[in-house]
Amino acid sequence: MDFSIPEETQKLVAKVRAFVATHLIPLEPRLAEGFRALTPALNDARSEAKRQGLWAPQIAREQGGMGLDLLSHAMVSEELGRSPLGHYSMNCQAPDPGNMEILHLFGTPEQQAQWLRPLVLGEIRSCFAMTERERPGSNPTWLSTRAVRDGDSWVIDGDKWFCSSADGARFAIVMAVTDPEAPPHLRASQIIVPLETPGFELVRNISVMGDAGSGWMSHAEVALRGCRVPLENLLGGQGAGFAIAQERLGPGRIHHCMRWIGICERSFDLMCARAATREIAPGRALGTRQTVQTWIADSRASIDAARLMVLNAAWQMEKRGARAARIEISTIKYFVANVMQEVLDRALQTHGALGMTDDTVLASFYRHERAARIYDGADEVHKTVVAKRVLRAYGLEIK
Amino acid sequence: MDFSIPEETQKLVAKVRAFVATHLIPLEPRLAEGFRALTPALNDARSEAKRQGLWAPQIAREQGGMGLDLLSHAMVSEELGRSPLGHYSMNCQAPDPGNMEILHLFGTPEQQAQWLRPLVLGEIRSCFAMTERERPGSNPTWLSTRAVRDGDSWVIDGDKWFCSSADGARFAIVMAVTDPEAPPHLRASQIIVPLETPGFELVRNISVMGDAGSGWMSHAEVALRGCRVPLENLLGGQGAGFAIAQERLGPGRIHHCMRWIGICERSFDLMCARAATREIAPGRALGTRQTVQTWIADSRASIDAARLMVLNAAWQMEKRGARAARIEISTIKYFVANVMQEVLDRALQTHGALGMTDDTVLASFYRHERAARIYDGADEVHKTVVAKRVLRAYGLEIK
C-alpha cells in the first residue's frame, strides 16, 4: 500500500486551492444577492479558470477537459467543494458532468456534436429530469412519466421535480417510461428534450430551505404536456434508461463525496479559526474549552476517515471495476454524508449566533447540504443495499 | 403525584389547538411571501384570537391578559408552537412577553403607562438589545456598550445584534454598562430607548439561514451613536441590568421549551402522516419500514420525556421558587433543544426531497430552530452550570 499523493497531483491541488481562495471565496458574501447578480463575476472566474487550464477535469484532454484520472479528479473535487461556487467555476457543476458522461458514453455522434460539445465548452447548461414528486426516489423503476412513440416523434407527458439547474438550461435529459409492460428495470428510456420544446414547462423553481434560487443554483419543478421531440433524441437504446442512470451515478458518487469532504475541510478550518481567536473572557480563547477541543478532534478523525474511504472506493472502482466495488460505493454515500452533517453542526455551534447568519458560508452549507442524506439514494436505501449484499455471502438472499 | 391535566386546562388547550389549525396553519404556505404581505391576514387572526379571549396568556386578567398560571401557560405555549405564527397571534411572541414581564416587575407607573400598556394591547412591539457581536453571549457581564450620565440624560454608545423584532418596534430595552468599575454582575443597566431616538440606527436585518426577514420575524443589527434618552428611562435600579436579565429568563425558559415541544409534535404529526400515506412501492407505505418505525418510536419517547421535564420544572419553579429549581431550569434548555433537533431531522428525512422544500413547514423549522442550541445560553454553558452545581454537593467548588 502506498498513501502518498503524486507530486503532480499535489501541485494541481495546490493550484486549484489557490484559485478557489483567490477568485471564489471573495465572491461568497455576495451569494445572497442571487446568482443573476453574481453571473458577471462568475463568468470572469470561469474565464480565469479556463486560462489556467482548470476546466472540465473529468473530460478527456482531446475534448477540451483536463483528462484527470479518478483519484486526481477526486482530489480536485475536494478543493472545489470548499466553496459553493467551486464546481461551477470549472464547469463540473452537477448535473452537467453527469450529462456529459452519458452523452459521451451513449450519445450518437450527432447528439454529441449538438449537445455534448457546447456543454463541455461551457456555452450551454443542461439538466436531468428523473425524480417525480409522487414517486419515491428510492425506487427509480417506478415512474409515472410516459413517452409514447407517435410517428417519428416521442410524445412525453409527466411531472418532474428537483430538475436541478433547469432554469436557464438548454436541454433536459428526461427519464420516461417507454415500455410499461417490460420488466421493471427495462421500462424507462432517456430522451433529450430541448427546454424550448412546446409542452415543456418550468413550473417553478422550488423554494428549498427558504430559497427558490435561480439559474444553475435552483431546483425546478417541470411539467411535460404532449411534449414532442424527434425519435433520434433517444439516448442509448429504448428501455436503457435505468442502466444509463446507474452508469451516471458511479463516478459521480466519488465527486459528490469529495465535494462533501471539501465542505468538511472548509468548515473545520472556520471552526478552528474561530476557536483560536474568539475570546470567551478577556485573554481566554474559545479553543481552551474541552468541548470545543473534542469537536475538533472528533472532526479531524472522521474527516480523515471519510477521505480515505472515498479515495479507496475510487481506487477500487478504477482497478476492480464499479461492479466489484459496489459495497464501497454505497458505504461512502452514507458514511461521508453523515460526517459532513456532524462537522457542519459542530462548526456552526462553535460560531454561536454568528453561525446562524449568512456572514459565514456555514449557514448556507448547513441548510442546503442537509440534502446529502436524501439525494442519490437516501442513506437508508444504501444501507439496505449494503446489508443485502453482505448477507448474501452468509447464505441469506433477501429480495 | 398526579399527572392529570385539569379539565379547564384541557378545554383551553383544545381551543387553542383549534384556533391554530383553523386560522394559522392555512397561512403557513404564504410564509415565503414575507411578513409584510402576511400582515393583514395575521391582523385578522389576532383580532379573532382576542375575540375568543386568547390574548396575552402570561398577563394578569386585570391588565388585559388571560392570567394563566405557569403550567397552563406552558401547555398553551406548546399549542402555539405548532405554527411559526402561533405566539404572535396571541401577542406572546418573544421578545415582547419578556419585556412585558420586566416592565411589569421593575417599571415605574409612568413607564408602565407609556410602554407596557400598549404592548399588552398589541398596539406596539418592542425589542431587547443585549447581545453584542464581539462579546460572547455566554458571558453577559462582559459588554462593550456604554451608557454615560450627562445632565438629565443617558448617552448610549455601542453595537448590538440579534435584536429580534427590532424592525418596526416602538422601543428597545438596551443593556449597557453604566458602572464599569463595579463588580461584574453590577456593571450594566437596562434603559428604555425609543427607536426613533436620534443615534439609534437599525443597521440591517441580519440574513439568518438565507433569510433577512422583516417585521417581527427578523433579527436586527443595531448601532447606538450618542443616543440620548432621559434619565427616567432607566429600568429598575442602576447596575441592576444583569439581575433583571436573569429574571427575564426564568419563565421565558418554560415557554420557549414548550414552544419547542409544539414544534416537535407538529413535526411528529407530519412524519407519521407521511409514513402512513407515502407509498414506496405500489400498496406499500413508507411506515412499514422498520427504520421509520424506529424514528417514530424514539421520537414519541423523547418528546414525552421532554414535556414531562418542562412541566416538572414549571411546577418546581412555582412551588419551590426559581432559585431552588435552577438545575431543572438549566437541564430542560439543552435536553429539549436536542430532542427538537433530532425529531426535526427525522421528520425531514421521512419526507425525502419534499422535506427540503418549503412545501411543508419542516424546512423552516429545521433551519431557524437550529438556533435553539445557541440562544438563551449555549447548551455547553448550561451543562457546565449544572455540573458545577451538582459537584458542589460533593464538596467540589469550581469557580
Place this chain on the structure above:
Amino acid sequence: MDFSIPEETQKLVAKVRAFVATHLIPLEPRLAEGFRALTPALNDARSEAKRQGLWAPQIAREQGGMGLDLLSHAMVSEELGRSPLGHYSMNCQAPDPGNMEILHLFGTPEQQAQWLRPLVLGEIRSCFAMTERERPGSNPTWLSTRAVRDGDSWVIDGDKWFCSSADGARFAIVMAVTDPEAPPHLRASQIIVPLETPGFELVRNISVMGDAGSGWMSHAEVALRGCRVPLENLLGGQGAGFAIAQERLGPGRIHHCMRWIGICERSFDLMCARAATREIAPGRALGTRQTVQTWIADSRASIDAARLMVLNAAWQMEKRGARAARIEISTIKYFVANVMQEVLDRALQTHGALGMTDDTVLASFYRHERAARIYDGADEVHKTVVAKRVLRAYGLEIK
C-alpha cells in the same frame, strides 16, 4: 398536575435508602465470593428488613406484604435498585414477584396455599421457564416445549433457558404448548412444576458475561423430559399461557425500570464522587474537566427524564388501565434501558482503570445490565410495537 411526593412515601423511601446503605452496600465487596458465601449475611439482612416492615412491597398487607400502590412501590424499587442485593433483601427479586402476582391472580386456593404463601414469606424461591434457545423471545407464541395430557397428568417435554434463579428454587412455572392447532395466542398454557419432579433437569447455570453464578443470582438451562405433573398444576385456563405472561409484564415493567433508575442514581453518585475527589494534577480535580461536566449534566437530565417517564406510566396504568397506557409502558422499556447504559458507560469511564475492576459495583452493573436492552422484549421489538400503534391513528394498519 402535581409533582409532589406524599410525605409518607418520602419517609418510606428514606427508610429504604438507609436500609440499603447500612445493610446491603457494605456486603457488595463480597459479591465476588459468590452467593452461597453471602447467604448467611443476606439472610440476616432479610430478617432485618422484615423486622423493619420492609417486605414484599407489592403484596397486600393482609397477605404479609406492604400493600404499596404502584407509585410508592416504584419509588421503593428505585432505592432497592441502588444495590444488586436490594430486591432480594425485601423479597421482591425477579422472578418471584411476577410469579406471586400470577399465582395471586390466577391460582386456585390450593395452588395459593401450596406455592404462593411460602413464596410471600420468603421460605421458598421460584423460577419461570418460558424462553427457549431455539425460538426468538420476541415471538412468545412460537414455542417448542409441549405439554400433553395423559390421564390425570400433564407430560412436558422441551428445553428452556434463562430460567433465572432456578438454582435452588422449589418450583418453576413452565410455559408449554398444549393446543398446537389453536390460534397462536391461545396455544400455550402455564403449568406449575416442582423442581424435584423426575424429568426436570437443571442442565447448567449458564455462564453469563463470564459468570455462571449460583442460587438466585443465576440463569439456568433446563431440560424437561417426560416431566409429569398432576392436571391441577395448570395455572389459569388451558391456552391462557400467553395472556397470563402478558399480565405478568405490566407492573413488572414499572419495577424493572425503577430498578434501572436506581442503578443510574447509584452510578451517578459514584461518578460525581469520583469527579470531585480524583486529582488529575496536584490540586486539580477531575471534575474541573468540561467533558466530565458534560457527562454529569447529560446524565442528570436523562435520569430525571427517565424517572418522570416511568412514574407517569405507572400513574397512567393505575388511572387509565394497562391497555390504555400501552404506549407509555413500551416507551419506558427502551428509553430507560438506554439511559442506564449511557450513564453506566460515563460513570465507568470517569473511573478510568478503576471502573474496569470489581473494586466498585460499576463493572458488575456494566456487564450484567447490558441485558436490559434484550429481555422483556428487545428494544427493537418495543419500538416496532409503539410505531404500529401510533401509525394506526394515521390510518395505517401494519400486521
Place this chain on the structure above:
Amino acid sequence: MDFSIPEETQKLVAKVRAFVATHLIPLEPRLAEGFRALTPALNDARSEAKRQGLWAPQIAREQGGMGLDLLSHAMVSEELGRSPLGHYSMNCQAPDPGNMEILHLFGTPEQQAQWLRPLVLGEIRSCFAMTERERPGSNPTWLSTRAVRDGDSWVIDGDKWFCSSADGARFAIVMAVTDPEAPPHLRASQIIVPLETPGFELVRNISVMGDAGSGWMSHAEVALRGCRVPLENLLGGQGAGFAIAQERLGPGRIHHCMRWIGICERSFDLMCARAATREIAPGRALGTRQTVQTWIADSRASIDAARLMVLNAAWQMEKRGARAARIEISTIKYFVANVMQEVLDRALQTHGALGMTDDTVLASFYRHERAARIYDGADEVHKTVVAKRVLRAYGLEIK
C-alpha cells in the same frame, strides 16, 4: 496512491487466518476453564505456530522473529485479534512485545542476553509496572513510586497496578521516580526487576469485570517494599523513563488498533452469520429486519474506515516518522476504540440472550475490551492532544 496489498502479505495473512481458525478458535469455548487449564493446548498451538514460521512478527529475523514491516505486521495483528488467544499464540501478546522493543532499543548487551533473548524465544514472560492506583494514567509524569540509589543497588518502593500478565512473569520493567527534582519529563527511570526479588509482592490479580484471571490473562496489583536490584538493571539512561515509555507506545498503537479491528471483523462475522440463520418466525431470518441491516451496513462502513485510518497512520509513521504522524497516531486511538465498542454492541444485540452468554466469544470481548477507551491514554486525553496540536496551526498555544 495504491490501496493494493502485496501478494506476499496476502498469503501471510491467509496463513495466519487459517492458523487462528484451526488452532485457536476451537479452544475458545474452554476460555472459562481458566488459562492454567488451557496452557497445554496453548503450548501446542504455540509450537505449531513456531513450526509454521509464525512467531514474533515484530522481531527481526536474525533474532528469531518474522521481521515484518509495520504494515504487514499490522495486518497480521488484525488476524490474530480475531481470537483472544491470537497474540499469545505467536508470542506477541502485550506487554511482551513492548518490552522486547525497548530492551532491543535501549538494553545493554547483557540485558539483552539475559532478558530479551528468552523473551523472544517464548521461554519466559514479562510485565510492565507503570500505572499507579492513586495517580492518573493520563499524567505519566506524576508517579509515587521511588527508586533510590543505595551503594550499587536501586532500592524501589511503591505500589503499582494493572501490571498485565505479572502472574507467572520472570521480570517486570518498573517505572519509578529517580530524580524527583528534575523537570517532570526527566524524573522517572525504568528498571528491570526480577519477580523473585525480595520485596516485590504480587498482591493480587485484580478482579476485572468479574474475573481475576491468571497467568498472562490477568492484571496484577503489585507492592514494592525496599525492593533491591543492581544498578546495572537500569534500562536506558537515568531519567529516561518517560521517553522510553513514549517509544513503547508508538508501534504498539498500530498493533493494538489492528487487534481491535480483528475483534470488529470477528464480531461482524458472528453478527452476519446470526442474522442470516436465526429465524424470528418460521422461514423468516433475523437479517430481513431493517434495523439489523442498518447495523450491518453501519458496521461495514466504520470498520473499513477504521482499518484505512490505521494503515495510513502506520504508513505515515514509517515514511514520515512518529513525530510527524502524531495526529494520526492519536486519532486512531479513539476512533478505532469507539468503532469497536459500537460494533461489539450491535453484534451482541443481534444475538439476543445468547449474546449475554459465554457460548460465543462476544460477551468476553464486550466486557474486557471496554478498557480500550481507557488504557494507553483515555480517549478524552488523546482528543485534547489532537486539538491542541491542530489549534497551534491557527495561532493558539494551549499549555
